[in-house]
Amino acid sequence: MRYLTKQLGAACALLCLSAGLYAGNAADNLQVQDIYVRAVPPGQSNSAAFLSLTNADQTDHALVAAESSISKVAELHTHLKEEGMMKMRRVERIDLPPGETVKLQPGGLHVMLIGLTKQLSPGEDVDITLVFEDGSRTALTAPVKTVQQTMQHHH
Template sequence: MRPAPLICSLLAGVFSFSVNAAIELTDPYARATPPRAPNSAAFMVIKNTGSETVSLIRAETPAARTVELHNHVMDGGMMKMRQVDSIEVPSHDKATLEPGGFHIMLFDLSTPLKDGERLPLTLHFSNGTEVTQFIPITKAMVESKMKHGHDSH
């Protein structure tokens, strides 16, 4: 019995991707939105286990009409959000996308992002790598990842 062509091509894609994969996503999430909020953001740590620096150059999701890469910068004593062309991920290092720093903005959402659901998100990198994951949507900021410790002097 011969395997179905679709299954073969899906398996071939998985294996060819895993051989060339140098990008790993950790702790990805998108913020849940109130009922009529048009925008949200996605955050994660992007690890580059490869020997060459790559850049995140584009992201997309069917849930938003426009998806942009952004950073927060100080401008005239005020923190402002600015679109960036790319986010560099150095070789054998990581880029952290987090509130107040680099992040992925999701504009003009087709439906609200609901806590507990998952958002399909595809990341495109300068070396041709594409990573698609269904990332969790959460109401609260991921505070467990933040350091809340105090010095004990």
């Protein structure tokens, strides 16, 4: 029984690998525009990255994770209105329908950078890697910018 499970696991790994080779690669078919990271005042431990993603492929893709060397954790977030207040919620994935542009912008979807490992000053460049549902990745450089609109709507 144990042997069988192992065999099935191996077969699946092979199938998944070949499927990945022949299907459209998300990273190659997604255009990233207007990427930037929000500058934060000294002492603040979180920031966010914003960008536009256009799916130039014929098939659905999805952003499932992000990574950066400037924070301990990077999560995909959205804003939802709850009890009259805008609150951030983690999302498992951001769907990218074919032919459409999905905007990650202040007050909406964003890449949350939690536990900053360095101070973010405007004009600096930082690294962000996007990870898609098929395992493909895009490494990007994002400028740090001052965002006027605050992310907390509940002062």
